Amino acid sequence: MGYEIPEWALDVAARLGIAPEEITRLLTGPGRRWPRPVRGTGGLPALMIIGRTGAGQPLAVVVRPLSQWDQQVVGVTPVTGGLLAQFEQWEADHE
Numbered sequence: 472m473g474y475e476i477p478e479w480a481l482d483v484a485a486r487l488g489i490a491p492e493e494i495t496r497l498l499t500g501p502g503r504r505w506p507r508p509v510r511g512t513g514g515l516p517a518l519m520i521i522g523r524t525g526a527g528q529p530l531a532v533v534v535r536p537l538s539q540w541d542q543q544v545v546g547v548t549p550v551t552g553g554l555l556a557q558f559e560q561w562e563a564d565h566e
Contacts, residue, residue, distance in 0.1 A: 472499075472542065474495070474544060475543045475544065480494075480544045480547055489530065489549075493526075494530075496524065497524060498532060498534075502522055503565060504520050504521065505522065505558060506519070506520050506521075507520075511545065516535070517535045519531050520532050520534065529558055530547070530548075530549060531546070531549075531550050533546035
Protein backbone atom coordinates (compact mmCIF):
# COMPACT_ATOMS: atom_id res chain seq x y z
CA MET A 472 0.00 0.00 0.00
CA GLY A 473 1.29 3.44 -0.89
CA TYR A 474 0.73 6.65 1.02
CA GLU A 475 0.70 10.14 -0.46
CA ILE A 476 1.53 12.90 2.02
CA PRO A 477 0.61 16.31 0.58
CA GLU A 478 2.85 19.28 1.29
CA TRP A 479 0.19 20.97 3.42
CA ALA A 480 0.00 17.86 5.65
CA LEU A 481 3.78 17.95 6.06
CA ASP A 482 3.51 21.64 7.02
CA VAL A 483 0.89 20.87 9.67
CA ALA A 484 3.02 18.02 11.02
CA ALA A 485 6.11 20.26 11.12
CA ARG A 486 4.23 22.87 13.17
CA LEU A 487 3.38 20.09 15.62
CA GLY A 488 7.02 18.96 15.75
CA ILE A 489 6.32 15.74 13.83
CA ALA A 490 8.89 14.75 11.20
CA PRO A 491 7.75 13.21 7.88
CA GLU A 492 9.69 10.07 8.77
CA GLU A 493 7.54 9.60 11.86
CA ILE A 494 4.37 9.65 9.76
CA THR A 495 5.82 7.10 7.34
CA ARG A 496 7.11 4.93 10.18
CA LEU A 497 3.72 4.91 11.87
CA LEU A 498 1.98 3.91 8.64
CA THR A 499 4.46 1.33 7.33
CA GLY A 500 7.02 0.49 10.01
CA PRO A 501 7.13 -1.92 12.90
CA GLY A 502 4.76 -1.60 15.81
CA ARG A 503 1.07 -1.98 16.36
CA ARG A 504 -1.47 0.30 14.76
CA TRP A 505 -5.06 0.83 15.79
CA PRO A 506 -7.22 1.57 12.73
CA ARG A 507 -10.52 3.32 13.37
CA PRO A 508 -13.09 4.29 10.73
CA VAL A 509 -14.03 7.98 10.89
CA ARG A 510 -16.04 10.45 8.84
CA GLY A 511 -14.45 13.55 7.38
CA THR A 512 -15.92 16.81 6.18
CA GLY A 513 -19.24 16.21 4.47
CA GLY A 514 -19.45 12.70 5.89
CA LEU A 515 -16.74 11.29 3.62
CA PRO A 516 -15.29 8.02 4.94
CA ALA A 517 -11.71 8.01 6.17
CA LEU A 518 -9.49 5.86 8.36
CA MET A 519 -7.71 7.10 11.48
CA ILE A 520 -4.59 5.06 12.20
CA ILE A 521 -3.27 5.47 15.73
CA GLY A 522 0.17 4.28 16.75
CA ARG A 523 3.38 5.47 18.35
CA THR A 524 6.29 7.33 16.83
CA GLY A 525 9.83 6.01 17.18
CA ALA A 526 10.12 8.19 20.31
CA GLY A 527 6.93 6.65 21.72
CA GLN A 528 4.62 9.64 21.14
CA PRO A 529 1.02 8.59 20.39
CA LEU A 530 0.09 9.89 16.95
CA ALA A 531 -3.06 9.76 14.81
CA VAL A 532 -2.82 9.85 11.03
CA VAL A 533 -6.05 10.13 9.03
CA VAL A 534 -6.04 8.77 5.47
CA ARG A 535 -8.56 8.54 2.65
CA PRO A 536 -8.49 6.10 -0.25
CA LEU A 537 -7.13 7.29 -3.59
CA SER A 538 -7.31 3.91 -5.32
CA GLN A 539 -7.47 0.25 -4.39
CA TRP A 540 -3.89 0.30 -3.08
CA ASP A 541 -3.12 3.95 -2.36
CA GLN A 542 -4.11 6.29 0.45
CA GLN A 543 -3.70 10.05 0.96
CA VAL A 544 -2.88 11.54 4.36
CA VAL A 545 -5.54 14.13 5.22
CA GLY A 546 -4.71 14.72 8.88
CA VAL A 547 -1.95 14.32 11.45
CA THR A 548 -2.31 15.05 15.16
CA PRO A 549 -0.94 13.98 18.53
CA VAL A 550 -3.31 11.74 20.48
CA THR A 551 -4.54 13.29 23.75
CA GLY A 552 -7.44 13.26 26.20
CA GLY A 553 -10.12 10.61 25.95
CA LEU A 554 -8.74 9.20 22.71
CA LEU A 555 -5.36 8.69 24.39
CA ALA A 556 -7.03 6.82 27.25
CA GLN A 557 -8.86 4.59 24.74
CA PHE A 558 -5.65 3.95 22.80
CA GLU A 559 -3.70 3.06 25.94
CA GLN A 560 -6.49 0.67 26.95
CA TRP A 561 -6.39 -0.89 23.46
CA GLU A 562 -2.60 -1.30 23.81
CA ALA A 563 -3.01 -2.96 27.21
CA ASP A 564 -5.67 -5.31 25.85
CA HIS A 565 -3.45 -6.32 22.89
CA GLU A 566 -0.11 -7.01 24.57
